[in-house]
Amino acid sequence: MDKVVTSAQEAVADVGDGATLAVGGFGLCGVPVALIDALLEQGTSGLTTVSNNCGVDDQALGVLLYAGRIRRTISSFVGGNKELARLYLSGELEVELTPQGTLAERLRAGGCGIPAFYTPTGVGTMVADGGIPVRYDAEGAVVETSAPKETRVFDGQEYVLETALTTDFALVRAAVGDRHGNLVFHESARNFNPLAGMAGRVTIAEVERLVEPGEITPEDVHLPGVFVDRVVVVGPEGKKIEKRTTRPRPSAAPLAAAGEEATEESAR
Secondary structure, three states, X not given: OOXXXXXXXXXXXXXXXXXXXXXXXXXXXXXXXXXXXXXXXXXXXXXXXXXXXXXXXXXXXXXXXXXXXXXXXXXXXXXXXXXXXXXXXOOOOEXXXXXXXXXXXXXXXXXXXXXXXXXXXXXXXXXXXXXXXXXXXXXXXXXXEOOOOOEEEEOOEEEEEEEOOOEEEEEEEEEEEEOOOOEEOOHHHHXXXXXXXHHXXXXXXXXXXXXXXXXXXXXXXXXXXHHOOEEEEOOOOOOOOOOOOOOOOOOOOOOOOOOOOOOOOOOO
């Protein structure tokens, strides 16, 4: 029952080329940065990642993207990453765009053993009708698009059929974990982490603090240990803020213009 491994490198050692990964996090919040860095160091390539976004420039999953290790991403948001746009439009990266709530439910359904579900999200759009570019060639021409999806009417409303997502591995980051793999996520870092952890056939959790079994009360567990296969303690280091904005105190002057960051001096 003791699922603790000694290092992030050991935790991801069997993640091979071509693996599919569900990765927790939203922007840079709750991202398993130590496990991602270990994969980069290991040299694993040809990956398919399932995540809300594929990193932010050269941070989080972006480090694998910049290194050319990701061949396909299934995400709901791909803005804020110039390298992703370049790779996508030059035919070096496949992108499957999925509405955010649908992506969350596809991961949850995969973890629950539900093969597919109907949702009204996307009905009447290219999400249901197909035609969203998935892959371009080097000249910028579309060579693959999303396929049309089945729709059905329930009680007079049309719904689209979405399939569940399961992956070879899942990488998540938790604030607290015990040796049995029970995890607690801190506030908004909970985001996609429990869902990604449910969808992986092998789930690897990096935790900031390790406690003994029984120290986390059952009602406080966000992801039960039954879903988690490995735990590695990484401490609080490595977390970053995607966009830092500050507001000057009332006594400070001048005020920062709308949309601008206050200077360190004016923020004192």
